[in-house]
Amino acid sequence: EWLRLDRDILQKRAKALCQKEGVEGWLARLALVERFNSRIDVLMAATIRALVEILEHGHHYYNNNNQKATEFRTGSSPASVDISELLLKWCEGKEALGRLRAFVCAAGPAAPRLVRESQKMRQRLNEVIETKERSIARVLALEVGLSSKFSAPEALHGLLEKVTLWEYKLMGCFASSTPIHLIHKLLAKNHDDDDSGHIGKTRIDDGNTIEGSFDVEEFFDASTAAINYLLSFAKALAASACATA
Numbered sequence: 001e002w003l004r005l006d007r008d009i010l011q012k013r014a015k016a017l018c019q020k021e022g023v024e025g026w027l028a029r030l031a032l033v034e035r036f037n038s039r040i041d042v043l044m045a046a047t048i049r050a051l052v053e054i055l056e057h058g059h060h061y062y063n064n065n066n067q068k069a070t071e072f073r074t075g076s077s078p079a080s081v082d083i084s085e086l087l088l089k090w091c092e093g094k095e096a097l098g099r100l101r102a103f104v105c106a107a108g109p110a111a112p113r114l115v116r117e118s119q120k121m122r123q124r125l126n127e128v129i130e131t132k133e134r135s136i137a138r139v140l141a142l143e144v145g146l147s148s149k150f151s152a153p154e155a156l157h158g159l160l161e162k163v164t165l166w167e168y169k170l171m172g173c174f175a176s177s178t179p180i181h182l183i184h185k186l187l188a189k190n191h192d193d194d195d196s197g198h199i200g201k202t203r204i205d206d207g208n209t210i211e212g213s214f215d216v217e218e219f220f221d222a223s224t225a226a227i228n229y230l231l232s233f234a235k236a237l238a239a240s241a242c243a244t245a
Contacts, residue, residue: 021110023118030106037099044091047238052084054242083241087234089139094230096135097163101223103128104170105216112170112214122171129167130177136160137179156233159226161186166222169214 010032017028103125107114115122164182168174174183 018108023114023121026107026110026114026121029108030103033102033106034099040095044088044095047091048084048088051087051238051241055084083237086139087237087241089135090230090234090237093132093135093139094227094234096132097223097227097230100128100132100163101220101227104223105220107216109216111216115171125171126175126177129175133175133177133179156226156229159222159229162222163219163226166214166219170219 014029014032017025017032019025020028104111107121115125161182164174164178165186167178168186
């Protein structure tokens, strides 16, 4: 009931703030979304704690409470710690991408103009993208050495590349945190016919293209597709870990 009331208040407030223009309106709408960030962080932490308990209960080599408590504190249970930590990093990556989506969409169709006119908002956008890139990089680094069934599917990389292309469309350049290998890859396969290196009509692996200027609705769709994939992958990872506990 409290959640329903909270959402009703949020929707009424959001409708009123849609009339606000410029950077002030952008920040006001963003503040409505950011109020949920701390709640999501709490839910993620609680989920990971529950998973750790399930995994620990299933490991037969924890034979007594003293040994169990000691090994959990020292991290000597590689199976439970690795999988739970990997799941947490995937959740953090999904959330970082979700916060990028919220940040951009709070600006609405005027996002490109506001980024172009406001150095402050360009800097904040760059910081949000940097957080997303850092979160994804942590996952990719952590999954090295784990079973391939816990690795990121290739399809996910394609979805994330599409989000990066929309970031380029929005900023007029790549964010400073975009990995150089990804910049090279995207510039190598997406360029104008005059070989200027500028991304005009961008080709995506699935055959689709991004043409013209930034479109906030299409950015929402592209980022949502990646977020949903991350969510499904995180659920599958948790289910697989619990099934083998």
